[in-house]
Amino acid sequence: MRFGTTGSACAALIRRDLLLTWRRRGDALNPVLFAVIVVVLFPLALGPEPNQLANIAAGIVFVAVLLAGLLALDTLFRGDHDDGTLEQIVLSPHPLSLLLASKIFVHWLSTALPLIVISPLLGEMLHLPRSVLPVLLIALLLATLLLSLLGAVCVALTIGMRRSGMLLALLVLPLYVPVLIFAAGACNAAQAGLPFFAPLLWLGAALVMALVLAPLACAAALRISIT
Numbered sequence: 001m002r003f004g005t006t007g008s009a010c011a012a013l014i015r016r017d018l019l020l021t022w023r024r025r026g027d028a029l030n031p032v033l034f035a036v037i038v039v040v041l042f043p044l045a046l047g048p049e050p051n052q053l054a055n056i057a058a059g060i061v062f063v064a065v066l067l068a069g070l071l072a073l074d075t076l077f078r079g080d081h082d083d084g085t086l087e088q089i090v091l092s093p094h095p096l097s098l099l100l101a102s103k104i105f106v107h108w109l110s111t112a113l114p115l116i117v118i119s120p121l122l123g124e125m126l127h128l129p130r131s132v133l134p135v136l137l138i139a140l141l142l143a144t145l146l147l148s149l150l151g152a153v154c155v156a157l158t159i160g161m162r163r164s165g166m167l168l169a170l171l172v173l174p175l176y177v178p179v180l181i182f183a184a185g186a187c188n189a190a191q192a193g194l195p196f197f198a199p200l201l202w203l204g205a206a207l208v209m210a211l212v213l214a215p216l217a218c219a220a221a222l223r224i225s226i227t
Contacts (some may be wrong), residue, residue, distance in 0.1 A: 009094045010102040017106040020079070027075075028110045031068035035115055038064040039122045050127040057126035058136060058187030062180055064122065065115050065140065066147065070176075072111040073151045074168060076103070077159050077222075086159070090226055097215035100222070104152045104215070112144035128191075135190040135200075139183040142203040149207075149214035150175045156221035179203065 021028055042060050043053060053060075080086040080103075089099050119140055120133055128136070154171040161167065186199035 006094045006098060009092065010098055013089075013099055013102045014106055017103060018109075021106065021110040028114070031072045031111050032114045032118060034071055035064040035068040035122065036118070038067060039125055042126070054127040054129065054191075057123060057128035058132065058191065059184045060126055061119060061122050061128070061136065062140075062143070062184045062187075065112075065119070065144065066176055066180055068115060069112060069144065069147055069151070070169065070172060072107075073155060073172065076107050076152055076155045081159050081226075086222070087226060090222055096219040096222070100152070100156075100218045101215040104148055104218075107152075108145060108148040112148060116140045116144065132187055132191045135196055136187050138200060139186045139203065142200065142207055143179050143183040146179055146203065146207045146210055147176060149210040150179075153214055153217045153221060156218045156225060158225070159222065160225040179206070 039060060042056075046052060077086055080089065090096060092099060116137065119136060123133055123136060151172050154168055154175070157171065158168050182199040182203050186196045186203075189196040189199065
């Protein structure tokens with residue numbers, strides 16, 4: 001009975017957040033537009049040489065996705081904190097970590113998944129070899145999930161501050177850099193014809209740990225920040 005009630009609460013929270021995202025779908029497109037602009041600027045700055053762009057295409061795509069995700073990260077709990085919903089979630093009798101995991105999942109769906117969908121287009125714009133595209137998609141899937149979980153903990157720590165944008169960036173970027181290195185490294189290895197499974201396995205192992213620990217850490221950080 002307890003599991004069913006908690007599952008129903010998580011499902012209701014997911015439906016609510018998806019509905020709010022749909023009502024503000026214009027805002028949800030901002031990370032996608034930002035990533036496209038970043039990718040377009042690189043050929044203008046470096047020149048249209050296909051070989052030169054292809055060598056750094058994977059890194060450019062991951063940097064664009066990272067920055068776009070960072071742009072939307074502060075919105076994860078901000079709206080619920082401003083209208084008092086977040087306090088009701090914290091006071092709920094259901095496990096807070098599961099409720100927060102549901103919110104993180106919806107945030108990933110609305111911000112990271114569209115970036116993964118347009119990543120083949122971004123790769124084509126940078127002349128990324130099509131043989132590398134499957135590795136790029138897998139690396140993006142693992143990396144964006146991991147970035148959302150890590151970012152949620154940092155957002156929870158700074159949610160009580162009015163102007164937390166700069167502090168949030170300082171907290172998040174050191175955690176994002178290793179993810180960027182492994183994800184881009186897998187694509188670069190695949191492009192060079194080298195084994196690329198090791199970086200993906202490291203990302204997968206980090207994601208499994210984050211799936212277990214990040215919601216718990218996020219719940220503890222929110223209780224500290226709100227009280």
